[in-house]
């Protein structure tokens with residue numbers, strides 16, 4: 001695992017095992033996850049969710065993939081710290097989860113503890129007297145836009161229509177309509193893999209296109225944002241509607257994970273895919289959207305294997321037809337694309 005892989009369970013390579021050994025290995029693994037779950041459940045706050053084999057497809061926008069061996073929705077920083085410390089001690093990898101709008105979950109699921117920011121305690125929006133706004137990492141970008149408009153604050157409208165939350169947008173430095181998440185960030189509060197809470201000023205962070213280095217091995221808990229100005233609520237609302245309409249006209253409605261590939265410098269991945277004649281290309285129920293060539297949609301029963309095969313095919317065709325190597329923007333949860341492409 002690439003992200004948040006401060007420690008991992010190292011398994012024997014099952015390739016050389018006979019079927020009885022494989023079954024035993026499966027039981028040993030299940031026992032390991034069960035033991036962690038049983039030990040931690042009583043230590044977490046009453047409102048925290050903590051489960052085994054939680055299906056992840058429904059927690060992603062593209063709606064495919066398997067389960068998390070362990071899944072938590074901690075309700076406090078203390079819960080978060082307990083989980084991180086215990087996972088590190090047990091050699092269990094941790095994967096943060098936002099709204100799953102930039103993820104492909106493998107069909108076999110993830111051998112990790114997934115920590116989601118879905119608990120309501122992470123969805124705060126507080127306008128500060130000095131004009132800044134404090135937002136929790138679990139706040140949906142849609143709600144951030146709506147609450148800012150209501151408070152008469154402008155500067156966040158470009159985030160309208162990005163179906164993630166604040167934490168995912170920080171990790172991805174999400175961007176649209178000429179703006180980037182880190183354009184409006186003053187500071188980020190995060191918790192490290194060892195459970196240490198820190199606040200980093202924007203100037204101390206390393207961010208670029210769809211990337212924030214400091215959040216590779218840490219979980220964002222919240223951020224201090226700076227609106228560009230005060231404005232009339234209706235005027236902010238009108239700008240949000242303009243962006244909403246633009247998206248509705250240019251993006252497919254079917255389940256997707258947004259843009260599959262990064263735009264190569266000075267070029268558009270969607271245009272390159274379209275010019276290679278790939279709109280409508282299909283593997284199983286995974287399809288290159290006929291509306292926007294850089295979106296792959298789930299036509300109903302797509303698997304992650306279908307989607308990965310489609311990514312392979314599109315890359316190969318664009319390489320041959322256009323001489324450009326496209327790099328995925330969506331993340332393969334708990335794995336690296338280079339290992340499957």
Ligand SMILES: Cc1cc2nc3c(=O)[nH]c(=O)nc-3n(C[C@H](O)[C@H](O)[C@H](O)COP(=O)(O)OP(=O)(O)OC[C@H]3O[C@@H](n4cnc5c(N)ncnc54)[C@H](O)[C@@H]3O)c2cc1C
Pocket residue numbers: 003061095096097098099100101102103117137161162163164165166167168169170171172173174175176215218219220221251256257258259331
């Ligand atoms: C229809 C559609 C349109 C989209 N349009 C855009 C767009 O215009 N611009 C754009 O940039 N993206 C777009 N996306 C992609 C996606 O919405 C963004 O990347 C978004 O920021 C991801 O947020 P999320 O909460 O869903 O994160 P997730 O997909 O849940 O996670 C993404 C990554 O962030 C990590 N992560 C999540 N939460 C945290 C946290 N609290 N701390 C640290 N790491 C964390 C995860 O481990 C993972 O590595 C679109 C997606 C869809 C489906």
